[in-house]
Amino acid sequence: MSIAAAYAALHALDGVDVRQAEPMARHTSFRIGGPADLFVTCDTVASLAPTLEVLSVENVPYTVAGKGSNLLVADSGYRGAVLVLGKEFKRHVCEGEHLRAGAACILAYLVQDAFSRGLGGLEFAVGVPGTLGGALAMNAGSREAWIGAVTESVTLFVPGTGLVRLRGDEISWGYRKSGLSAQGIIVESELRLVPSDPVRIRVEMERGLTRRRQSQPMGVPSAGSVFVNPEGDSAGRLIESVGLKGTKLGGARISDVHANFIVNDGGATAADVLGLANKVRTSVRDRYGIELQTEVRFLGEF
Ligand SMILES: Cc1cc2nc3c(=O)[nH]c(=O)nc-3n(C[C@H](O)[C@H](O)[C@H](O)COP(=O)(O)OP(=O)(O)OC[C@H]3O[C@@H](n4cnc5c(N)ncnc54)[C@H](O)[C@@H]3O)c2cc1C
Numbered sequence: 388m389s390i391a392a393a394y395a396a397l398h399a400l401d402g403v404d405v406r407q408a409e410p411m412a413r414h415t416s417f418r419i420g421g422p423a424d425l426f427v428t429c430d431t432v433a434s435l436a437p438t439l440e441v442l443s444v445e446n447v448p449y450t451v452a453g454k455g456s457n458l459l460v461a462d463s464g465y466r467g468a469v470l471v472l473g474k475e476f477k478r479h480v481c482e483g484e485h486l487r488a489g490a491a492c493i494l495a496y497l498v499q500d501a502f503s504r505g506l507g508g509l510e511f512a513v514g515v516p517g518t519l520g521g522a523l524a525m526n527a528g529s530r531e532a533w534i535g536a537v538t539e540s541v542t543l544f545v546p547g548t549g550l551v552r553l554r555g556d557e558i559s560w561g562y563r564k565s566g567l568s569a570q571g572i573i574v575e576s577e578l579r580l581v582p583s584d585p586v587r588i589r590v591e592m593e594r595g596l597t598r599r600r601q602s603q604p605m606g607v608p609s610a611g612s613v614f615v616n617p618e619g620d621s622a623g624r625l626i627e628s629v630g631l632k633g634t635k636l637g638g639a640r641i642s643d644v645h646a647n648f649i650v651n652d653g654g655a656t657a658a659d660v661l662g663l664a665n666k667v668r669t670s671v672r673d674r675y676g677i678e679l680q681t682e683v684r685f686l687g688e689f
Pocket residue numbers: 416450451452453454455456457458472490514515516517518519520521522523524525526527528529563567568571572573574609610611612684
């Protein structure tokens with residue numbers, strides 16, 4: 388793998404911005420993470436194929452990221468390229484009840500725009516940070532509603548093939564997973580919304596935001612829920628019941644507000660967060676025989 392050669396070749400491409408040794412703490416909601424060898428922003432669809440060609444020729448592994456709101460990046464960083472989508476992927480358009488949007492669109496803007504047009508269906512996503520691409524990859528949502536249920540289609544860039552459009556019903560949507568990122572880079576999606584009374588939409592959005600303010604730590608770096616809820620139970624309840632709320636390790640803490648959130652009190656490392664997550668897993672397994680699975684995605688060597 389030659390990072391220097393890949394950097395030089397990517398630097399020469401149109402529509403590509405590339406940085407070397409980019410601290411991932413700048414690109415994650417945890418504000419944690421060592422350097423990625425390369426941090427590559429592709430601004431156009433046309434730049435994707437040559438970018439992936441360079442990475443393949445130079446033998447540089449890559450991963451795609453959105454806003455890093457569900458990522459824990461190792462303190463040693465990532466040996467490879469983190470690829471994010473730029474300008475051309477930040478556009479969206481409404482055609483009747485259909486919202487077509489690039490994968491780099493911020494989900495919160497789409498929620499607001501749908502509301503301003505009197506289109507319902509995205510209220511569940513109010514307060515979910517990150518991009519549309521990240522939301523589709525994670526099948527983001529709440530217990531009752533998730534993005535897969537309103538997805539008409541997803542367009543992927545598949546290395547070696549090009550653009551591939553999947554209908555929503557061709558995608559396997561699971562609880563906080565979709566399998567899309569294993570198939571390619573999500574570049575665009577069409578969401579199917581429903582004309583609704585704006586007052587009703589607003590009331591539902593306000594209700595969602597109030598629920599969040601009451602039940603989640605606000606204004607502190609985190610990656611949201613660390614573990615997915617086990618069938619028929621809540622990870623937060625289990626963690627609280629084993630007495631771990633408020634437990635600290637280095638700069639990381641299991642939130643006093645919501646036990647399924649680990650927050651960065653300042654200066655937390657990925658090792659601190661992982662240490663707390665492992666403590667949670669062990670305690671819940673020992674007490675209940677339940678193996679908690681992480682919702683947060685890990686990047687780098689742990
Ligand atoms: C305070 C807080 C509250 C949260 N609340 C919720 C919630 O209520 N519900 C919920 O579901 N989540 C929640 N989350 C988690 C997070 O916001 C979601 O998972 C979000 O959808 C991730 O989007 P992102 O752009 O940040 O993706 P990232 O974190 O950057 O990436 C997440 C995954 O998606 C993949 N990915 C991203 N973009 C692409 C792409 N274009 N193509 C292919 N793969 C891609 C990445 O490789 C990675 O595996 C919360 C997080 C925080 C910090």
